[in-house]
Amino acid sequence: MALFLLAISAYAGAQTTTPPADLQNPSLSPTPNPRAAAQANNAALTRYQQRQKGIKPFSRIAVSGGISTMGVNMQLATNVNKYLNVRGIGNYLNYTMTNQSIDSYTVNGKLSFATGGAAVDFYPFPFHGLRLSPGVMFYNDNSAYATMQVASGTELSLNNVNYYSSATNPITGSGSILLNTRKPTPTATIGWGNLINRRGGHWSFPLELGAAMMAAPGVNVALTGGQACDVNGANCVNVATDPTVQANLATQINKYKSNLNPYQFYPILSFGVGYNFKIR
Numbered sequence: 001m002a003l004f005l006l007a008i009s010a011y012a013g014a015q016t017t018t019p020p021a022d023l024q025n026p027s028l029s030p031t032p033n034p035r036a037a038a039q040a041n042n043a044a045l046t047r048y049q050q051r052q053k054g055i056k057p058f059s060r061i062a063v064s065g066g067i068s069t070m071g072v073n074m075q076l077a078t079n080v081n082k083y084l085n086v087r088g089i090g091n092y093l094n095y096t097m098t099n100q101s102i103d104s105y106t107v108n109g110k111l112s113f114a115t116g117g118a119a120v121d122f123y124p125f126p127f128h129g130l131r132l133s134p135g136v137m138f139y140n141d142n143s144a145y146a147t148m149q150v151a152s153g154t155e156l157s158l159n160n161v162n163y164y165s166s167a168t169n170p171i172t173g174s175g176s177i178l179l180n181t182r183k184p185t186p187t188a189t190i191g192w193g194n195l196i197n198r199r200g201g202h203w204s205f206p207l208e209l210g211a212a213m214m215a216a217p218g219v220n221v222a223l224t225g226g227q228a229c230d231v232n233g234a235n236c237v238n239v240a241t242d243p244t245v246q247a248n249l250a251t252q253i254n255k256y257k258s259n260l261n262p263y264q265f266y267p268i269l270s271f272g273v274g275y276n277f278k279i280r
Contacts, residue, residue, distance in 0.1 A: 060078065063075070064204070064206060077195040082123075094111070096111075097110070109144065118136060121194075131194065158245070159255075165229075166227035175222070192206070195276060209268065223249060
């Protein structure tokens with residue numbers, strides 16, 4: 001009888017042992033917790049919606065300033081959707097050179113850059129900075145202009161014919177290079193940095209590299225006054241009216257144009273600092 005009671009007691013004790021660890025601690029259970037899963041999903045959805053708030057169409061404006069191969073650079077941008085911005089672009093540079101002596105030529109010159117245009121920025125990966133930007137320059141006044149005076153006795157070669165500036169009436173002339181022969185001017189660039197950060201930041205540091213398809217530069221050269229002589233200073237003629245001098249000058253200009261014809265693209269390189277803010 002005692003052995004029978006001992007066996008019953010042992011069986012009852014075995015049925016009241018401590019439950020397995022995964023039942024004591026539900027977090028260790030292989031069965032998913034529906035409430036925790038729902039909370040995680042809601043949190044993820046909230047984060048996504050917060051990231052999307054900044055890309056409401058035309059909800060933000062960015063301004064930037066910097067430097068470029070066309071001068072001082074200013075930009076204004078707004079967002080269209082998650083993948084696209086539209087951007088206005090302006091550049092300006094004005095440099096004047098006065099009475100500079102270059103190889104016995106006294107030169108006065110002016111470099112004038114002024115452009116205005118727009119571009120569409122496409123971001124294939126919206127939360128990263130890489131962008132592709134086709135655009136157009138609606139306004140382009142890029143040019144260089146100079147006047148010169150050739151020192152007395154200095155050689156001037158036109159179409160392989162050598163002339164010498166008169167000792168009493170030196171040769172004078174003017175010239176210009178135009179970088180705006182195609183209007184409007186298409187542009188194509190690739191860049192890094194989003195002026196309107198899709199992650200919600202305000203500051204950006206955009207970098208851009210590409211080209212403007214300006215066509216071949218225009219070249220104008222004129223001899224406006226003075227006399228050209230032979231090597232001995234004799235047989236002088238007025239450079240502005242002598243037909244032989246003018247014919248040689250026209251041939252020389254065509255050579256300049258031919259040499260510049262391959263250069264139909266102007267490089268675009270710019271770097272700046274931008275700031276964006278919410279408008280609605």
